[in-house]
Amino acid sequence: MxxxxxxxxxxxxxxxxxxxxxxxxxxxxxxxxxxxxxxxxxxxxxxxxxxxxxxxxxxxxxxxxxxxxxxxxxxxxxxxxxxxxxxxxxxxxxxxxxxxxxxxxxxxxxxxxxxxxxxxxxxxxxxxxxxxxxxxxxxxxxxxxxxxxxxxAVVNEIYVDEVNRKILHLLSQGIKTRSLIEYIDLSMSAIEKRKKQLKLLFSIEDGKDETLINEAKKKGFL
Missing domain, CATH: 3.40.50.2300 (Response regulator)
Incomplete structure (x- = not known):
């Protein structure tokens, strides 16, 4: 129960x-x-x-x-x-x-x-x-x-803060999500939550990291 x-x-x-x-x-x-x-x-x-x-x-x-x-x-x-x-x-x-x-x-x-x-x-x-x-x-x-x-408001600095920019950068360099904790001082669940919010903010419907990176590039974050 x-x-x-x-x-x-x-x-x-x-x-x-x-x-x-x-x-x-x-x-x-x-x-x-x-x-x-x-x-x-x-x-x-x-x-x-x-x-x-x-x-x-x-x-x-x-x-x-x-x-x-x-x-x-x-x-x-x-x-x-x-x-x-x-x-x-x-x-x-x-x-x-x-x-x-x-x-x-x-x-x-x-x-x-x-x-x-x-x-x-x-x-x-x-x-x-x-x-x-x-x-x-x-x-x-x-x-x-x-x-x-x-x-x-996705281009607003409020949302894509320094940590989120770092997540986007590392993902674009081919770093796997499970390895992000080696570069960012956050728990895996906190990183996953930030990734999920980034995908919401960038309207990523297929849930893929690759699509997120492409959208971030289009909007000038990478």
């Missing part, structure tokens, strides 16, 4: 109820879901600190617009996601938001590198379920609005 501990943070209880109902209705037979909920930054932070010292969350859902913490230090779901990255390093972080401005999406991807990024206006219960199960085994999952913005 797969026990999945989940934190859902949104300031609208009816939205959380909808998420819960969807996940419970679509969970697999071998899964049990333990879901904690919070409606503001303080409550969410308290649950995360407790989980970090006990049984960590497997998946954390964060809305971006939330009531700030009493001390004013945590002002949004973005801040909560950064805390989760530090104290719950193995948790999958999923951002759900109404924001669909290109700049805000860029900023969230750069700062948090979420395992899932869903725009609420894109979201159906079917897509939420699909995203959840996809993220558990093979993150990342970005909804259509996010993917479209990223594809348009």
């Amino acid at each position: 797969q026990h999945i501990n989940i934190l859902m943070v949104d300031d609208h209880p009816i939205i959380i109820e909808g998420y819960q109902n969807t996940l419970m209705a679509t969970k697999k037979e071998n899964q049990t879901l333990n879901i904690d909920t919070a409606n503001n930054c303080d409550a969410a932070n308290l649950l995360m600190q407790k989980a970090a010292n006990g049984e960590p969350y497997d998946v954390c859902f964060f809305d971006i617009s939330l009531p700030a913490s009493a001390d004013g230090k945590i002002t949004s779901g973005e801040d909560l996601a950064k805390i989760a990255r530090k104290i719950l390093p193995n948790s999958k972080v999923i951002i759900l938001t109404m924001f669909n401005e290109s700049y805000r999406i860029h900023s969230i991807v750069k700062e948090i590198n979420p395992d899932g990024f869903l725009i609420k206006s894109d979201l159906t219960s079917m897509e939420l379920a699909e995203a959840f199960h996809h993220i558990l085994v093979d993150p990342p999952y970005y909804s259509s609005t996010v993917s479209n913005f990223l594809n348009k």
Whole structure:
């Protein structure tokens, strides 16, 4: 039996109820879901600190617009996601938001590198379920609005940072993925995740490294 501990943070209880109902209705037979909920930054932070010292969350859902913490230090779901990255390093972080401005999406991807990024206006219960199960085994999952913005902004320096450029360069030199850890100070899973995101950004549909390299050359990254 797969026990999945989940934190859902949104300031609208009816939205959380909808998420819960969807996940419970679509969970697999071998899964049990333990879901904690919070409606503001303080409550969410308290649950995360407790989980970090006990049984960590497997998946954390964060809305971006939330009531700030009493001390004013945590002002949004973005801040909560950064805390989760530090104290719950193995948790999958999923951002759900109404924001669909290109700049805000860029900023969230750069700062948090979420395992899932869903725009609420894109979201159906079917897509939420699909995203959840996809993220558990093979993150990342970005909804259509996010993917479209990223594809348009692929030439932006935000995305193809120094490490990603190095990955592209090494692949173009014929270095196999399994050997990249000899040149880059990252785990194999982190390298694989970066490669997957590069393929998303460059709209590589066949999944081949060769196609990725060709696209990177066309766009002037190699």
